Amino acid sequence: MSFRPSRRDALAVAALALIAAPAFAADEVDLGPAQPGRIRAAKVEAAIRLIPADFKFATPGKLTVASVPGRLPFAVLATDNKTPVGSEPDIAQLVADGLGLELVNVPTVWADWPLGLVSGKFDAVIHNVTVTEERKEKFDFSTYRKDLLGFYVALTNKIANISKPEDIAGLKVIVSSGTNQEQILLRWIEANKAKGLAATELQYYDDEAVLDLAIQSGRADAYFGPNATSAFKASRQNNLKQVGTFSGGWPITAEIAVTTRKGSGLADAVTAVLNEQIANGNYAKSLARWSLSAEAIDKSQTNPPGLPKK
Structure with missing residues (x-):
């Protein structure tokens, strides 16, 4: 029924x-583009060495990441109406810092991220993307949160x-x-x-x-x-x-992952950065900032088993 x-x-x-109690007020959350409370990370040299020599970033020296602003805690546009802020941009910052790159967070719509990634417009997509066997045919994954x-x-x-x-x-x-x-x-x-x-x-x-x-x-x-x-x-x-x-895949375990181009070689470097952030505590602090501690994982994996095809 x-x-x-x-x-x-x-x-x-x-x-x-x-x-009824009102929803949270915007002024209770820092929506400024500067994000002084965002957790930052040092370079992870071991991860940087894993980046293939022939990998071409969308913009040299920068990590261009797609985000889908729409709802917190994932992402919304900041007060400048152009900068994505939220839990996913925070993870993107840790990854960029670990790879020794400047973060460029590009807002997009959900339907457009696959083509943008394949075409090289983005180096990665970090926005609540669940690992599935179907998606693994086209993309590589580095897990960072339980679904x-x-x-x-x-x-x-x-x-x-x-x-x-x-x-x-x-x-x-x-x-x-x-x-x-x-x-x-x-x-x-x-x-x-x-x-x-x-x-x-x-x-x-x-x-x-x-x-x-x-x-x-x-x-x-x-x-x-x-x-x-x-x-x-x-x-x-x-x-x-x-x-x-x-x-999210009950009874099968599902995980959210940084998504990169299939076979580009970037996934192993991203996974190494994430595991370093898990080990040094930055990862836990970043999730706690957005009340996502319950979704923390113990270890990032590259291309683990995903949800089966329907």
Whole structure:
């Protein structure tokens, strides 16, 4: 069973806005282009030696990285309306510093990054790209973060833990249509049905404010979506709590990675830089800055197994 709010429903829920906690204010986050709080790194000579002699950077002496500004903590445009800032540009800075290069962070749209990378417009893409077997046919990867999905409920909700399919039986769960997390929930619902457990009602909202109000008002029990955005929101509001996380490829583990051109040879150098940052603590500090510590990995890998082809 699913629920999609009508315009009347949306207006009714929106009327509760005065009693709901607001989303974080822009002035609570440094959106200036200078980013003085960004973690910086020293050169990693061993990684620099791994860069192929014939590798041609988009701009000599610089690492040109594509980012997709749109939502924190990943990236948004700074107050100058041209510089991407967020967790992904911070990782890009660590990589550029480690390779001894100046960072050039180029804003783009999601649909354009593959062609931009293949054509040499960018040296790398660093924006929440999950490693998949299909993508590995065209690109190389250096992992730097777990791909996690999270369950979030109102702070006052009595739900303490969602760790298995049976835990959603009888609940009303918000999810985005057409997403991997929706497919996971649909599989769980079918499994629970076969066991004779209570039905789960899926709810869909296009408006994030209405979604938030549905959670706070009790119209919905939980939200299941990308952990990074919800964790960032929860860290700046006092009305949400995480009650469970799952791999974005459940039951298969999925990881996010720096994406480079297939066979260019840059991936091994990037992986070496990331592992040095993991070892010296810069990596942990960078993730903590954007409330992403739960998605930290112990070791970066070049082209690990990815999510299987559909």
